[in-house]
Amino acid sequence: GNSVTQMEGPVTLSEEAFLTINCTYTATGYPSLFWYVQYPGEGLQLLLKATKADDKGSNKGFEATYRKETTSFHLEKGSVQVSDSAVYFCALVHSLDYKLSFGAGTTVTVRA
């Protein structure tokens, strides 16, 4: 079946550091890939998405590229801020399905 594996946390960084969160997936065919962010006590917000191989999703300084050859969708940001402290979830939707499959989430804490 479809599954997502993402880097375990927690991850603690200083402000302006470079952030990478690894995400790999297992799926047949061509899934759509997503990163969602969850701030403390809140629901999930879509951060970015990519629907086909080599697509790059970007938003708020975050980027992720859909790599079919390595079945990966790693999240990166070049210079994090304290306000980026949150839990980040990688997820996929299979082209023949309608529901998201999530990774376990990675908690990121950015210190001033």
Next chain:
Amino acid sequence: DTGVSQDPRHKITKRGQNVTFRCDPISEHNRLYWYRQTLGQGPEFLTYFQNEAQLEKSRLLSDRFSAERPKGSFSTLEIQRTEQGDSAMYLCASSPGGGRNTIYFGEGSWLTVV
């Protein structure tokens, strides 16, 4: 667009009581989903509606759980005879039709069973 709205945001209930959560999806989204999230975990799929039809239920949805979506608009999730293991955040989400459309989540409803 007002987004997906959930109510109540927080609920504390005694074990054995019934609770009901309401979800108002984004207008004209015909797909509606319920997920459950426990602390430190990713959301887990519970059930899915296409308009008013409930098309899939996860094995996580025991017979104490029931979800409805009358008239294909808002949805309710009821938990009967709550147990401490039901304590979680219940997330509602909606999307337009089509497999690759973005799924939008509400703020969630926190349930604590004491």
